[in-house]
Amino acid sequence: MGITKNQIFTDKQNDLAQFFKVLGHPARVAILQYISNQNACICNDLVEEIGLAQATISQHLKELKSIGLLHGEVEGKSMCYCINIERWTAIQNQLNSFFNTTKSNCC
Amino acid sequence: MGITKNQIFTDKQNDLAQFFKVLGHPARVAILQYISNQNACICNDLVEEIGLAQATISQHLKELKSIGLLHGEVEGKSMCYCINIERWTAIQNQLNSFFNTTKSNCC
DNA sequence: TTTATATATTGCAATATTACGATAATAAAC
DNA sequence: GTTTATTATCGTAATATTGCAATATATAAA
Numbered sequence: 368m369g370i371t372k373n374q375i376f377t378d379k380q381n382d383l384a385q386f387f388k389v390l391g392h393p394a395r396v397a398i399l400q401y402i403s404n405q406n407a408c409i410c411n412d413l414v415e416e417i418g419l420a421q422a423t424i425s426q427h428l429k430e431l432k433s434i435g436l437l438h439g440e441v442e443g444k445s446m447c448y449c450i451n452i453e454r455w456t457a458i459q460n461q462l463n464s465f466f467n468t469t470k471s472n473c474c
Numbered sequence: 475m476g477i478t479k480n481q482i483f484t485d486k487q488n489d490l491a492q493f494f495k496v497l498g499h500p501a502r503v504a505i506l507q508y509i510s511n512q513n514a515c516i517c518n519d520l521v522e523e524i525g526l527a528q529a530t531i532s533q534h535l536k537e538l539k540s541i542g543l544l545h546g547e548v549e550g551k552s553m554c555y556c557i558n559i560e561r562w563t564a565i566q567n568q569l570n571s572f573f574n575t576t577k578s579n580c581c
Numbered sequence: 582t583t584t585a586t587a588t589a590t591t592g593c594a595a596t597a598t599t600a601c602g603a604t605a606a607t608a609a610a611c
Numbered sequence: 612g613t614t615t616a617t618t619a620t621c622g623t624a625a626t627a628t629t630g631c632a633a634t635a636t637a638t639a640a641a
Contacts, residue, residue: 369599369626375525376500380507384500391495392629393483396572400487403576411587418482423630425589444587444638452578459573465503466566469510471559476596476629499599518617527601532619534599551608551617 383465386458389434394419394427399436402450409445434458490572493565496541501526501534506543509557516552541565 373381389395394417401416410428414421428448431437435454440447480488496502501524508523517535521528535555538544542561547554 369597369624371499371501371599371627372526373500376504380500380503384498384503386498387494387503388498391491391493391498392478393480393487393491394478394629396487396491396494397483399576400572403578409587419479419629420631421588422590422632426629429589439588441588441638444585444640446588450576450578455573455576455578459570462569462573463566466562466569469506469557469562471510471557471562476594476627478597478629501599516617526599528618529602529620530600536619546618548608548618551610551615553618 383461386434386462389430389436392427394423395431398424398427398431399450402437402448409442410439410448411445490568493541493569496537496543499534501530502538505531505534505538506557509544509555516549517546517555518552 376384397417398413401413405412410424411421413424413428417424419427428437428439432439435451436458437448438451439449483491504524505520508520512519517531518528520531520535524531526534535544535546539546542558543565544555545558546556
């Protein structure tokens with residue numbers, strides 16, 4: 368099958384899983400870390416920095432955008448991709464809430 | 475291709491992405507939440523509770539075990555799957571460290 | 582307008598994931 | 612020992628993801 372049965376889970380569970388899923392690729396982790404360490408954030412730098420093809424980086428950026436973690440602005444002929452800090456913090460809070468309400472209670 | 479190029483990333487980036495990835499499925503989120511709310515934690519309950527086939531649940535449990543989040547003990551003819559709280563907290567800390575060291579610095 | 586540069590999109594091949602039925606393995610109950 | 616109940620594993624089909632070359636798009640520079 369290969370298809371995740373989203374309909375049998377709650378919206379919260381699906382959202383949470385989606386956040387985790389988008390962060391669940393080393394290229395996307397690396398992209399976020401790289402952008403975070405720059406003063407400028409130009410997509411083309413990422414291609415050299417990360418070592419994946421331009422098309423692949425563009426695809427990963429799209430996924431990060433899909434959950435609102437990045438926003439991009441046209442900056443001349445390049446793009447300025449930046450971390451959306453409000454969204455970033457909101458997602459961190461949701462993940463922590465999940466971690467904090469899930470506890471061991473046996474063995 | 476379909477194969478993630480792990481070799482171009484650091485071990486830390488790969489580990490972090492792996493944690494996110496394992497948590498990136500609603501069934502696994504639901505399994506953790508369910509186990510957390512029970513006093514006992516029997517796999518067979520999960521099949522009814524989650525609504526996926528027994529083989530599928532078993533597969534998801536295996537993935538959660540792979541990053542050490544669950545440990546199972548034989549309990550008669552069933553299994554007692556529990557959350558490994560030390561590991562749980564350790565992973566939460568690693569994820570938070572990632573979130574806290576990644577900051578917005580432009581736009 | 583043409584050319585050069587930067588990013589996005591499309592199409593495709595390879596691999597991974599999800600899900601499940603069938604079957605094996607294990608242990609309790611009889 | 613046989614049966615029953617529970618979980619794991621195998622095999623397989625369907626779908627998703629990853630990655631890249633080629634191409635399209637958009638803007639700046641010449």
